[in-house]
Amino acid sequence: MSAGAGAARTAEIAARVEAFVRETVAPYEKDPRRDHHGAPTDALVAELKGKARDAGVLTPHILPDGGHLTQRETALVLRMTGLSPLGPLACNTGAPDEGNMYLLGKVGSDDIRRRFLQPMIEGRARSAFFMTEPASEGGAGSDPSMMKTSARLDGNHWVVNGRKAFITGAAGAQIGIVMAKADEGACMFLVDLPDPAIRIERVPNTIDSSMPGGHAVVAIDNLRIPADQMLGRAGEGFQYAQVRLSPARLSHCMRWLGACIRANEIATDYANRRMAFGKPLIDHEGVGFMLAENLIDLKQAELMIDWCADVLDTGALGTAESSMAKVAVSEALMRIADRCVQVMGGTGVTDDTIVEQIFREIRAFRIYDGPTEVHKWSLAKKIKRDWKAARA
Template sequence: MTQAQSSESGYSQRAIEIAAKVEAFVRDVVVPYETDTRRDSHGGPLDSLIDEMKELARAAGVLTPHILPDGSHLNQRDTALVLRKSGLSILGPLAVNTTAPDEGNMYLLGHVGSPEIKERFLKPLVEGKCRSAFFMTEPDGGAGSDPSMMKTTCRMDGNHWVINGKKRFITGADGAKIGIIMAKSEAADGTGGACMFLVDLPDPAVQITRVPHTIDSGLPGGHAEITIDNLRVPADQMLGQSGEGFKYAQIRLSPARLSHCMRWHGAAVRANEIATDYVCRRQAFGKLLIDHEGVGFQLADNLIDLKQSELMIDWCADVLDSGELGTAESSIAKVSVSEALSRVADRCVQVMGGTGVTGDTMVEHFYREIRAFRIYDGPTEVHKWSLAKKIKRDWMKAHPAPAA
């Protein structure tokens, strides 16, 4: 057990105290902002709203709470507790600076960035002074669930890399000040590989061509389509070396998947609270809705799914804290938690009837956001396919074919 760790919960006393402060801030300060009308054309909160909440979080001492004053991170188990509390409002992670893609980008840069990159790109993110975007997914035929299909290219020209290509579903690109761009190098000797670059935004070579309407609307800037046309990036803004891009993407990927589970768990908890309050007040057929088995059993199922999801998150967090990459474990957690939380949100809508599909409460919004979670960071089916490949690989390793 780590220093000052609670034998009952597995969380450190420090994390318990931070999480309590975050929860109080989200419930008391952030929740009232849910009706704020400062929204863009896609429903996402404007930066003016986000900046206002961040200033309040800074004053309350809960801004970027998972990163400590000395720059070190809480471990994944402790982070799980804190991020779950931040997710109690859709706006919570934005307010306290634990949202995607910034949280994942901070994790990556904190682990592999050079001192110069940390000072220039990581510091303003940790301080909540700007937003970032992660440019990997591409249009049809390019990188997506299969990153090896990457078509965006980069080539050396003097002391710069020149990047060209198209990207798609780039969350928060509109308004981001920092970008992490993945591209495939074109080496003169015919070799190459994935590369990762840090860039300042906006840049005229990085053009937003379209921001489609999507089922979710909880993040600023939407999920943009991007054209990159001869973007010149100084060589010292490459993260690591040419060909190491996928390795760094994996460092970011497993914790980022798990962070999604943490945040959306908080959202599902809040949706269940709202639904519970509703069915314990409203009557039908001579008794409270909660007293009808068709309603009460659905809320019982919610408690089961929420607890199992919490345990799954903590299990995966422990794997990552052990020093293992945890790719398979993060896939298991992502599938299990996203599917379970989607069931929770769906039941909340159902037991609230007509009210559940209106904007009169946050339940309808929680449902839309959590439904999208089953797709983002890899849809359920891709993770199951990956796990099936691992099952086969492990079996064949344990049962080698006899020599001819």
């Protein structure tokens, strides 16, 4: 397909997704079907996926022939799904499913793609990625080398034991990707859920509320996994995690950029309608300047995402580039969400509009897939390595 034809195809997909999210999904933001943590119930998500399927926008970044849009093309489509916090759930582009689908599509065997990937693409199953471990036990968090969950070979099965924390969507998931450490090194396994050996201990209340199943603390007790459900070979787990890492970081940026575009639209409408001290809020310099700064940050975030997407589309891992994008975009979007609340005053901190939720979700996004400080530290290490290499 020519570049022009590819761009036209992507623009057409994005336009259909945008119309669907704005016209069909957004009205569901007031739907009361939420769990006690505030997240949409699986019944609500299933209804939305059904509507997306009917509209032809379910899993829109994966083409009918199984091909995947480029990262640059994905950026436009996922931005449109993010216009509502419910959009990624409806269109099947949300975390962790989107990153898990990308990983399995890249490195899964034919059998793994048939058994685990296809149900996710079709929106029939959601998944969880079991890597992070409890900080209180010195387990893996931003430093995956600290992983304590163990895996040992027993005949034609692997036996996994350990505890995991902040496992997004574990409650109610049908598919799990479990990371553990064997003598050979890190390993990655595919498992069917629920499994009695994987026990959800608790789902803590968190500041965000857009992801079904929350962020669970999980105990894994003598989980037996058939050897053919290992992704690749023993010791290759971190290698496969790297395949998933940069695109997953960037897709968070794509979706939440869409959310902040929507929040800025709402704040802009408010500022032009609300009168104070004899004129619309927009005519007060303090308010007008905040909205002007939002436009600048939105455009810079968009360009940073597109730049990193172009790097990934060359086939490079883009580790440093995705760190830079994650920091720049998450911090810019936090500023935007905060200004939107400020412009709207008391209304901005109520659930009368979606702005309040977007603010909460963006605050959590600054931690997802590595806090800003970890990415800066990683980049600083690269700066030092590059400096030494240039003088060697």
